[in-house]
Amino acid sequence: MMFNLEKFIAEKVTGRPESMFLPDLEEHREELANRIEGKRVLVIGGAGSIGSSFIRSLLPFRPSELVVVDTNENELAELTRDLRSTKGMFVPERYTPYPMDFASPVFEKMFRTRGGFDIVGNFSAHKHVRSEKDIFSVEALLQNNVLHAAGLLALLGERPPEAYFCVSTDKAANPVNIMGASKRIMEDMIFSHSDRFPVKTARFANVAFSNGSLPAGFLARIRKLQPLSAPSDVKRYFVSPEESGQICMLACMLGENREIFYPRLREAQMMSFDVIGTALLEAQGYRVLECASEAEAIDRAEELRHGSDLYPVYYSRSDTSGEKPFEEFVAEGETADESRFASLGVITGKAVPDRAKVENLLRQLTETLNAKDASKEEVVRLMSEYLPNFHHLETGRSLDGKM
Secondary structure (H helix, E strand, C coil): CCCCCHHHHHHHHHCCCCCHHHHHHHCHHHHHHHCCCCCEEEECCCCHHHHHHHHHHHHHHHHCCCEEEECCCCHHHHHHHHHHHCCCCCCCCCCEEEEEECCCCHHHHHHHHHEEEEEEEECCCCCHHHCCCCCCHHHHHHHHHHHHHHHHHHHCCCCCCEEEEEEEHHHHHHCCCHHHHHHHHHHHHHHCCCCCCCCEEECCCCCCCCCCCCHHHHHHHHCCCCCEECCCCCEEHHHCCCHHHHHHHHHHHHHCCEEEECCCCCCHHHHEEEHHHHCCCCCCCCEEECCCCCCHHHHHHHHHHHHHHHHHHHEEEECCCCCCCCCCCCCCCEEEEECCCEEEEEEEEECCCCHHHHHHHHHHHHHHCCCCCCCCHHHHHHHHHHHHCCCCCCCCCCCCHHC
């Protein structure tokens, strides 16, 4: 019997047989069509899990042009094949996928030659907490999430779009890791440009089985008959891949300037990764064997190659840097409106940030990263001075030191 991942996500992870945003999509369908049909669209990072889902949510409303930029050439090719092979999928005649870096000179040349776009979505991001293991990984994260994104905003200012959207994260609310803090700074950065063109963003939950996620890693481990490992004390909100694109599309097209959308999920809907791992194994006909260590789990995995249905797992408490035991969408002092949409909350009333203050932080981060003695600690200090509610959790252990 073939394993149906979409059905598993609906039944065991989100607990929703259909998208939680379907009522909002239906209610605003005419407005969405008016705002998208005939528009020229640019999607950066469009070959990833969320970016590609955003594209699939947008295309039924018939934009006149779609340009997709991504550094992952293989995934970009697969996106094109998937769109072209899907029954009933509208793909505009002017559809162009570009394997390029949005921070590169060739991207600037392409943008200027095409005269800009009506709708721009930026999904290029470092999204993993494991991306802050040392100063080099921290620099790569900050370049992508903040510094290069600032260059993109400056470029868009030459040909202002009707709407600009970039994805944030639930980890931006009261951040405890550099990734979450970078996204919180990114929010201020885009809002500081809101006098030039409308900017919107969304904080949302983990995307179930998205590329690079721990649940996607479960599938890879099972294919290779390797043990599963997961934290037992970390709970997260989850949305389906389809829902991840829909919330971004709704925020981009229906949000007002400087608004932050989030899914109206409640604490009882959070799940821990060990529960997902166990359910996944049971759905594929295995019995779970909990082991006391990684070494034991690796040893016992050899039995799978001889037909055993006992699948070894190692579930343990989290002890790595930057991990919150739970996630939240709204930070202290923010105003949330949960009356406008059926399944969406909107953080409203965000003031225009002091652009000089934002640019000073970007300048300080650039100078620090360019220094020969650059350190992760100095970066954390600068970010903490800018974000008083950033309380970095440093344990000295990285996820890369674990299975």
